[in-house]
Amino acid sequence: MAASASPTLRTHSLHNSSLSLSSKLPLSSHFSVSLRQRSTRSARPLVVVVSAGLDAKPTVLVSEKLGEAGLKLLNDFANVDCSYNLSPEELCTKISLCDALIVRSGTKVTREVFESSGGRLKVVGRAGVGIDNVDLAAATEHGCLVVNAPTANTVAAAEHGIALLAAMSRNVAQADASVKAGKWQRSKYVGVSLVGKTLAVMGFGKVGSEVARRAKGLGMHVIAHDPYAPADRARAIGVELVSFDEAIATADFISLHMPLTPATSKILNDETFAKMKKGVMIVNVARGGVIDEEALVRALDSGIVAQAALDVFTEEPPPKDSKLILHEKVTTTPHLGASTVEAQEGVAIEIAEAVVGALKGELAATAVNAPMVPAEVLTELKPYVDLAEKLGRLAVQLVAGGSGVKSVKVTYASARAPDDLDTRVLRAMITKGLIEPISSVFVNLVNADFTAKQRGIRITEERIILDGSPESPLESIQVQIADVESKFASSLSESGEIKLEGRVKDGLPHLTKVGSFDVDVSLEGSIILCRQVDQPGMIGKVASVLGEENVNVSFMSVGRIAPRKHAIMAIGVDEQPSKESLKKIGDIPAIEEFVYLKL
Numbered sequence: 030m031a032a033s034a035s036p037t038l039r040t041h042s043l044h045n046s047s048l049s050l051s052s053k054l055p056l057s058s059h060f061s062v063s064l065r066q067r068s069t070r071s072a073r074p075l076v077v078v079v080s081a082g083l084d085a086k087p088t089v090l091v092s093e094k095l096g097e098a099g100l101k102l103l104n105d106f107a108n109v110d111c112s113y114n115l116s117p118e119e120l121c122t123k124i125s126l127c128d129a130l131i132v133r134s135g136t137k138v139t140r141e142v143f144e145s146s147g148g149r150l151k152v153v154g155r156a157g158v159g160i161d162n163v164d165l166a167a168a169t170e171h172g173c174l175v176v177n178a179p180t181a182n183t184v185a186a187a188e189h190g191i192a193l194l195a196a197m198s199r200n201v202a203q204a205d206a207s208v209k210a211g212k213w214q215r216s217k218y219v220g221v222s223l224v225g226k227t228l229a230v231m232g233f234g235k236v237g238s239e240v241a242r243r244a245k246g247l248g249m250h251v252i253a254h255d256p257y258a259p260a261d262r263a264r265a266i267g268v269e270l271v272s273f274d275e276a277i278a279t280a281d282f283i284s285l286h287m288p289l290t291p292a293t294s295k296i297l298n299d300e301t302f303a304k305m306k307k308g309v310m311i312v313n314v315a316r317g318g319v320i321d322e323e324a325l326v327r328a329l330d331s332g333i334v335a336q337a338a339l340d341v342f343t344e345e346p347p348p349k350d351s352k353l354i355l356h357e358k359v360t361t362t363p364h365l366g367a368s369t370v371e372a373q374e375g376v377a378i379e380i381a382e383a384v385v386g387a388l389k390g391e392l393a394a395t396a397v398n399a400p401m402v403p404a405e406v407l408t409e410l411k412p413y414v415d416l417a418e419k420l421g422r423l424a425v426q427l428v429a430g431g432s433g434v435k436s437v438k439v440t441y442a443s444a445r446a447p448d449d450l451d452t453r454v455l456r457a458m459i460t461k462g463l464i465e466p467i468s469s470v471f472v473n474l475v476n477a478d479f480t481a482k483q484r485g486i487r488i489t490e491e492r493i494i495l496d497g498s499p500e501s502p503l504e505s506i507q508v509q510i511a512d513v514e515s516k517f518a519s520s521l522s523e524s525g526e527i528k529l530e531g532r533v534k535d536g537l538p539h540l541t542k543v544g545s546f547d548v549d550v551s552l553e554g555s556i557i558l559c560r561q562v563d564q565p566g567m568i569g570k571v572a573s574v575l576g577e578e579n580v581n582v583s584f585m586s587v588g589r590i591a592p593r594k595h596a597i598m599a600i601g602v603d604e605q606p607s608k609e610s611l612k613k614i615g616d617i618p619a620i621e622e623f624v625y626l627k628l
């Protein structure tokens with residue numbers, strides 16, 4: 030066995046993962062960005078994704094118009110069904126035949142869609158930024174990864190914001206309609222200048238900062254409000270970050286660029302309009318729901334808001350008789366922010382690559398409902414990911430029928446500083462190993478914590494901080510299941526939990542401890558664990574039973590507490606022995622108990 034660094038007595042509890050995944054994972058695009066910003070190890074952090082486990086060509090349903098370049102990428106890999114304008118019922122019917130779904134903002138991917146998929150839907154790709162039309166909690170619960178294309182339409186949306194700002198300040202839409210109606214009303218459509226005016230950018234993310242940059246070029250004084258934006262990024266382009274109240278009270282123009290979340294829903298309402306400068310002008314290319322539309326009509330009527338230019342609406346398309354749409358001080362476009370030729374090609378490629386990659390089980394850079402793990406961290410953890418799943422798989426098979434798994438403790442021994450070892454992937458894989466052998470649930474990184482919680486399994490994690498070299502991320506992983514009976518009593522620790530420990534040796538996962546016995550078994554194929562009276566000839570006896578049935582033994586290892594007392598023999602087998610052979614092993618007089626475990 031590899032010499033392990035000696036543990037110090039310092040142990041500390043990491044965190045209790047019994048929280049549901051959905052409550053911990055990003056529920057809005059801004060959250061996923063902030064996670065990304067936290068990563069210091071990689072410029073482009075990635076996410077481990079679902080392996081779709083597809084034998085045949087997968088089917089991808091594209092429910093809204095997607096750029097040709099993206100369709101080509103999809104067609105090279107999958108059967109692509111482009112069905113636009115599906116009713117909710119038609120979508121629910123089709124989805125059970127699809128492995129992936131690609132949408133824009135016009136398709137509502139509701140809980141019913143995930144339920145109707147019968148577990149086949151593995152990835153939803155949003156060809157754009159906003160994922161407010163996708164029920165993320167339902168996606169997570171169904172183990173479905175949601176990816177978006179967060180960058181390719183940023184400039185298009187920013188340019189549209191500027192276009193609306195300029196058009197609105199000079200009454201372009203109203204004047205155009207008037208000329209077309211045969212009028213020539215030069216004095217009616219005198220506008221206001223942008224130069225020297227204060228623009229408040231609400232939401233200083235990708236689009237907001239591009240709008241700010243362009244507005245600076247127009248000679249505007251730009252301030253921004255964004256509780257999560259780093260001040261240095263704002264400073265770098267000469268923008269001051271201010272409070273919400275200060276932004277709306279000092280602005281001549283307000284441009285909205287935040288995601289629609291519970292916190293931003295109707296953030297412009299009667300109360301906040303009342304705090305604005307009389308005559309303020311408002312641009313919205315974010316989401317209709319961030320404005321209370323009825324309150325906006327009142328603010329337009331009272332003159333608080335001089336004009337509004339809106340690309341997005343609470344209901345799309347809005348009702349034809351909407352007072353807001355028909356208001357003479359309102360300029361509208363039908364959600365065109367992302368609709369440039371260039372942006373649509375870019376978005377289509379970005380989403381097609383993400384969806385194909387996810388279906389292949391590769392890493393996804395733009396997952397919005399799974400933890401982000403930088404690529405190099407993942408590469409390093411790969412053998413430990415295998416080890417984690419296999420330990421979970423073995424541990425749960427040791428549980429005697431009838432005793433439900435409730436409490437699992439995972440202990441990581443490592444010389445790395447706690448902040449330098451991200452265990453979310455390992456925890457998810459242990460959960461997968463624990464749950465999949467005893468259920469029909471497909472567990473992945475997206476739904477692992479949620480599934481564990483749903484099944485009442487509380488997983489706690491602990492770290493043992495080792496002295497020694499932090500070169501390797503982990504020395505060992507230990508999985509303990511408390512308050513259960515074991516099929517194999519020798520797997521119980523002194524305090525009565527099922528306890529397994531594993532290590533990575535030469536890049537391969539090994540089982541290194543069962544209960545209090547040291548063993549050394551490479552974790553592949555299947556394993557027979559026997560407890561026997563430690564005496565000569567035992568290995569030969571078991572091997573000959575297996576040999577008679579032509580079951581290939583890949584390795585054997587014996588661990589004992591003291592010579593000539595009890596020993597545990599771990600035998601790796603390539604084929605599954607018959608019941609008769611297993612019985613014969615059990616009948617060998619010195620064998621006190623044994624168990625057959627599949628990996």
Ligand SMILES: NC(=O)C1=CN([C@@H]2O[C@H](COP(=O)(O)OP(=O)(O)OC[C@H]3O[C@@H](n4cnc5c(N)ncnc54)[C@H](O)[C@@H]3O)[C@@H](O)[C@H]2O)C=CC1
Binds near residue numbers: 179183256315340364
């Ligand atoms: N009209 C259209 O066709 C398009 C609309 N969009 C929408 O534009 C919005 C922004 O998109 P991106 O800039 O790409 O997203 P982003 O995630 O890069 O930026 C959003 C910013 O809003 C901030 N934010 C979150 N909560 C906030 C709050 N309560 N107050 C102020 N700021 C808050 C976040 O910290 C983040 O910096 C999204 O709603 C997106 O759906 C994006 C592209 C096209």
Ligand SMILES: O=C(O)C(=O)COP(=O)(O)O
Binds near residue numbers: 133364367
């Ligand atoms: O990317 C976004 O958030 C958008 O709003 C663009 O929507 P669309 O893809 O044009 O339906």
